[in-house]
Amino acid sequence: MTTMAARIIHVSIERDWRDVYAFMADHAKMPLWASGLSSGLTRDGDEWIAPGPLGNARVRFAPDNEFGVVDHLVTLENGAKVHNALRVVPNGDGAEVMFTILRQTGMSDEQFATDAAWVEKDLAALKTILEKDQERPKTRKDMP
Template sequence: MKARIVHISIERHWRDVYAFAARPENMPLWASGLGTGLEPDGEDWVAHGVLGSVRVHFTPYNDFGVLDHLVTMESGQQVNNVLRVVPNGDGTEVMFTLLKQSGMSDEQFEADADWVLKDLTTLKKLLQT
């Protein structure tokens, strides 16, 4: 699949960024594709938003800055979202690996990249002091 790394720098310690971003309850504050909230459902979370109802399975909290999450759409299609929080001196790099899904046009892929950057920018605004 065609891939693109969408990234942003945040002037805040990486552990602070990770601690905030790793909480599923916080994701709707900055990850607009998940709608207005996430509801816990066993080991997963359910979101109702622009993508319909989706099931989200998050990587457990860890010491490596890994925020991967598997999104299962109503159709059964699964999308593995690869998200990393990486230390950079006193600041942080947040990187999302966007993969062009089967059947997705180049225009849709570009729109997804723009959407991810918008969400990462929102995360930065929330955390950068």
């Protein structure tokens, strides 16, 4: 087996890593920041169905854990499987989110670069959502 080329895309988020993990591990919220899932995920037993341009993909997520692992295995309709390593780790008072892109067989340099840019955009959206939510001033209804 040949080792694939890899690229790690990461973003620092000014939010407690546990909050970041909890948000990311709520799979129903993934379409809010993961643009490839913009049409949503539908639960099907232990897996989720993600409609896409290549048909319905089946997604199996890592179980909830205390280590910040949000890995997921995507199985395309043609049977191809893609392991997506997605991690959240503490970084001071904030979090570092890392996504490892593996260059799939037959993927051109341009396709690999496009995938990396897509992940960068999605992680930037995640950062915006989580940091904006934290900056929201508390209102009277938010207080006990």
